[in-house]
Amino acid sequence: MSVVTEVSPDGQKLTISIKGRFDFGRHQEFRESYERLNQKPESIVVDLKEATYLDSSALGMLLLLRDHAGGEDSDIRIVNSNSDVKKILAISNFDKLFDIYPKEDAGKDSAGEKDKPQAGHLQDKLHPGKA
Amino acid sequence: MSEIHLDRDVLSTLKEVMEDGYLELLDTFLNDSEARLRVLHEARDAEKLSATAHSFKGSSSNMGAIRLAELCGELEQRAKQPSLGGIEKLVSEIDSEFAHVRKLCREEREGFHC
Amino acid sequence: MLSDLEPLTVLIAEDSAADRLLLSTIVRRQGHHVLTAADGAEAVDIYIQQRPHLVLMDAMMPVMDGFEAAQKIKQLAGEQLVPIIFLTSLTESEALARCLEAGGDDFLAKPYNQVILAAKIKAMDRLRRLQATVVEQRDQISRHHDYLLNEQRVAKAVFDKIAHSGCLSAPNIRYLQSPYALFNGDLLLAAFNPAGDMHILLGDFTGHGLPAAVGAMPLAEVFYGMTAKGYGLAQILREMNAKLKRILPVDMFCCATLLCLSFQRCTVEVWNGGMPDGYLHDSLSGVRTPLPARHLPLGVLTPQLFDDRTEVHPMSLGDRVFLLSDGVIDTADDNEQLFGVERLQQVFSANREPDCLFEDIQQALRDFRGEPRDDFSMVEVRLVAPTQLNPPPPVYSDSGQSSPLDWSMSFEFRAQTLRRFNPMPYLLQLLLEVHGLRAQSGALYSVLSELYSNALEHGVLGLDSSIKRDASGFARYYSERNQRLDELNSGHVRVHVHVTPHGDGGRLVIEVEDSGKGFDVARVLARPADSNRLSGRGVSLVRQLSHQACWSDDGRSARVEFFWEALA
Numbered sequence: 001m002s003v004v005t006e007v008s009p010d011g012q013k014l015t016i017s018i019k020g021r022f023d024f025g026r027h028q029e030f031r032e033s034y035e036r037l038n039q040k041p042e043s044i045v046v047d048l049k050e051a052t053y054l055d056s057s058a059l060g061m062l063l064l065l066r067d068h069a070g071g072e073d074s075d076i077r078i079v080n081s082n083s084d085v086k087k088i089l090a091i092s093n094f095d096k097l098f099d100i101y102p103k104e105d106a107g108k109d110s111a112g113e114k115d116k117p118q119a120g121h122l123q124d125k126l127h128p129g130k131a
Numbered sequence: 132m133s134e135i136h137l138d139r140d141v142l143s144t145l146k147e148v149m150e151d152g153y154l155e156l157l158d159t160f161l162n163d164s165e166a167r168l169r170v171l172h173e174a175r176d177a178e179k180l181s182a183t184a185h186s187f188k189g190s191s192s193n194m195g196a197i198r199l200a201e202l203c204g205e206l207e208q209r210a211k212q213p214s215l216g217g218i219e220k221l222v223s224e225i226d227s228e229f230a231h232v233r234k235l236c237r238e239e240r241e242g243f244h245c
Numbered sequence: 246m247l248s249d250l251e252p253l254t255v256l257i258a259e260d261s262a263a264d265r266l267l268l269s270t271i272v273r274r275q276g277h278h279v280l281t282a283a284d285g286a287e288a289v290d291i292y293i294q295q296r297p298h299l300v301l302m303d304a305m306m307p308v309m310d311g312f313e314a315a316q317k318i319k320q321l322a323g324e325q326l327v328p329i330i331f332l333t334s335l336t337e338s339e340a341l342a343r344c345l346e347a348g349g350d351d352f353l354a355k356p357y358n359q360v361i362l363a364a365k366i367k368a369m370d371r372l373r374r375l376q377a378t379v380v381e382q383r384d385q386i387s388r389h390h391d392y393l394l395n396e397q398r399v400a401k402a403v404f405d406k407i408a409h410s411g412c413l414s415a416p417n418i419r420y421l422q423s424p425y426a427l428f429n430g431d432l433l434l435a436a437f438n439p440a441g442d443m444h445i446l447l448g449d450f451t452g453h454g455l456p457a458a459v460g461a462m463p464l465a466e467v468f469y470g471m472t473a474k475g476y477g478l479a480q481i482l483r484e485m486n487a488k489l490k491r492i493l494p495v496d497m498f499c500c501a502t503l504l505c506l507s508f509q510r511c512t513v514e515v516w517n518g519g520m521p522d523g524y525l526h527d528s529l530s531g532v533r534t535p536l537p538a539r540h541l542p543l544g545v546l547t548p549q550l551f552d553d554r555t556e557v558h559p560m561s562l563g564d565r566v567f568l569l570s571d572g573v574i575d576t577a578d579d580n581e582q583l584f585g586v587e588r589l590q591q592v593f594s595a596n597r598e599p600d601c602l603f604e605d606i607q608q609a610l611r612d613f614r615g616e617p618r619d620d621f622s623m624v625e626v627r628l629v630a631p632t633q634l635n636p637p638p639p640v641y642s643d644s645g646q647s648s649p650l651d652w653s654m655s656f657e658f659r660a661q662t663l664r665r666f667n668p669m670p671y672l673l674q675l676l677l678e679v680h681g682l683r684a685q686s687g688a689l690y691s692v693l694s695e696l697y698s699n700a701l702e703h704g705v706l707g708l709d710s711s712i713k714r715d716a717s718g719f720a721r722y723y724s725e726r727n728q729r730l731d732e733l734n735s736g737h738v739r740v741h742v743h744v745t746p747h748g749d750g751g752r753l754v755i756e757v758e759d760s761g762k763g764f765d766v767a768r769v770l771a772r773p774a775d776s777n778r779l780s781g782r783g784v785s786l787v788r789q790l791s792h793q794a795c796w797s798d799d800g801r802s803a804r805v806e807f808f809w810e811a812l813a
Contacts, residue, residue, distance in 0.1 A: 060496030160263035
């Protein structure tokens with residue numbers, strides 16, 4: 001499996017991890033990872049720690065995910081991207097749409113490391129996960 | 132070498148398969164075989180001899196004429212040897228074995244009629 | 246014992262009459278239709294006439310043996326599988342090998358065994374059907390493939406026309422697109438606006454193939470249509486974004502860099518959404534200034550959130566702008582290492598002959614990977630003197646019989662409007678209804694635009710053109726312009742247009758007034774027209790291109806005249 005899905009026990013947080021190339025070949029798996037859930041999660045984390053490459057159709061898939069999660073009102077974090085992947089996200093200016101963190105836990109205690117400060121709504125979103 | 136001239140088990144299977152065509156099969160086999168024997172007697176080259184013996188072997192085996200098939204097989208092999216010694220002896224053995232088989236086939240024919 | 250399989254037509258080729266009779270009876274009793282042949286030649290004839298499904302073939306037969314007959318039948322059958330089972334009492338492996346070489350699919354030894362024969366016929370029939378299915382599916386795939394290729398060919402022809410109806414052949418443009426770049430979503434468009442400025446778009450749609458190319462059509466339409474009417478980049482971008490957002494599925498978008506090269510002002514205006522860095526190459530210093538992506542691609546954001554802010558850079562004659570698609574930097578080697586920006590920059594620094602930059606990049610890609618990707622695009626545009634270019638005259642479709650010759654009109658554009666709306670294309674369209682003015686539409690548009698932007702920038706926004714003295718001041722000037730425009734809440738620009746008959750032809754007077762502080766007209770007009778100076782170019786341009794240019798009300802009001810002769 002190159003797309004691994006994990007839902008927090010309370011169902012509020014969905015983590016989607018991509019392994020290997022994140023390209024059109026992952027399309028089906030990626031869509032299923034969030035469409036098959038019964039409960040819509042409050043927040044979504046896309047973990048790219050093991051993603052080696054990301055192409056424009058992967059960017060399209062992220063847009064689909066964002067649309068599914070409510071567009072402007074969605075809370076999607078993209079974490080752990082390697083330097084190649086980070087470059088692609090930077091060129092496409094996707095940091096204007098998604099919260100992009102270098103590390104998964106960076107947003108919890110240090111807003112400084114975050115590429116785009118937006119601490120307020122983040123704190124809110126983190127609470128349900130801790131309950 | 133087998134002493135079985137005509138295998139009864141084979142014949143009963145053939146009877147079952149052929150039903151009404153059984154007699155025709157027996158006749159066809161006998162006519163075919165007589166024609167082949169003539170060729171064996173007249174054949175002057177080894178290749179012709181070997182090929183005819185081969186075909187004769189095949190049809191004999193289908194009819195359950197086991198010893199005849201074996202003799203034909205032997206002739207087929209012998210015809211491929213450089214020296215053609217012993218060929219005439221084999222052909223006459225085939226002659227007499229076929230005479231046996233023919234007699235048995237005719238009896239079989241009569242029996243089927245009853 | 247009729248089997249569950251459909252009855253087949255089985256050809257039995259056997260010279261021994263008894264064996265033939267026996268085998269036909271067995272096969273017929275298994276439910277199949279039987280044809281018989283006593284030798285190979287007869288078998289081939291029957292095959293030709295009746296096309297049986299399967300052949301039981303004796304190896305040794307007179308006239309033509311089974312090996313030769315099998316070969317002929319296999320040849321006649323072509324792609325169809327006609328299984329041939331050799332009937333044989335052959336035992337030597339050499340003879341069995343001959344059966345296989347001749348195209349035999351299986352053997353049946355004498356004496357015959359009905360059960361084995363039935364099983365073999367069944368197995369061979371399965372094989373035969375499998376082959377038929379494979380051939381049918383292959384043919385189907387091949388038909389689909391042909392169909393697809395043809396569709397692509399037609400679509401490519403259409404898109405090639407779209408892409409080449411512009412001015413890509415202008416002498417200052419060089420571009421390289423791999424043959425399938427378009428079908429991988431790359432789009433390259435170029436066109437002159439009415440003032441002779443050049444708009445260039447290099448775009449890259451998400452995804453591949455037809456779906457990607459489909460978006461190219463509306464994009465090109467907006468690009469050519471609005472450029473020809475004199476719209477600026479910001480409006481064109483807003484329109485393209487809105488259109489793509491409306492028609493494309495959520496996961497599709499178009500990365501794009503849009504340029505406006507002004508040969509008169511010696512500037513390049515840039516908007517980059519999601520494309521790799523472009524480069525502005527200073528021909529004197531050799532410095533390459535990156536033109537990075539500052540925006541999301543087109544078709545992602547709603548019109549309300551779309552950001553149309555552009556950057557303006559000064560250029561000198563001979564300077565070049567270089568744009569490329571990600572096909573270049575994303576070319577991967579065998580180990581999935583990407584070519585990347587660093588290697589591209591190494592090519593830049595090693596490049597000695599600017600005209601060979603494309604070749605150098607291609608060579609570097611070949612060295613890196615063995616062969617370059619088939620979906621990359623590169624384009625390079627040089628700033629040349631306006632006289633070196635020959636923008637095609639605009640095409641008018643009306644009959645020319647209803648030209649309005651005696652009229653006036655006044656507009657006042659206030660802060661709210663000035664912030665987002667550029668009235669120039671509308672004014673130009675209106676003026677070009679006067680047929681006598683059409684021959685000078687370029688000069689008319691340039692002068693009109695110049696007067697309007699002077700009134701807006703120096704008048705209403707109070708920007709000092711002397712900031713534009715050097716390149717960094719130039720950037721500061723435009724960022725300041727954007728900021729003040731965003732915050733604008735008072736002021737106005739008025740435009741008065743008078744068209745009157747004059748001799749056999751006519752006369753146009755344009756007056757542009759602004760609410761600003763004015764300027765020292767006498768001092769500005771006294772300065773020599775120096776084409777190398779970045780600031781104050783507007784005034785000399787206006788004086789060159791129009792008659793009777795004059796300023797009044799302390800520079801707050803500008804007036805120009807255009808004349809035309811009787812039309813032939």
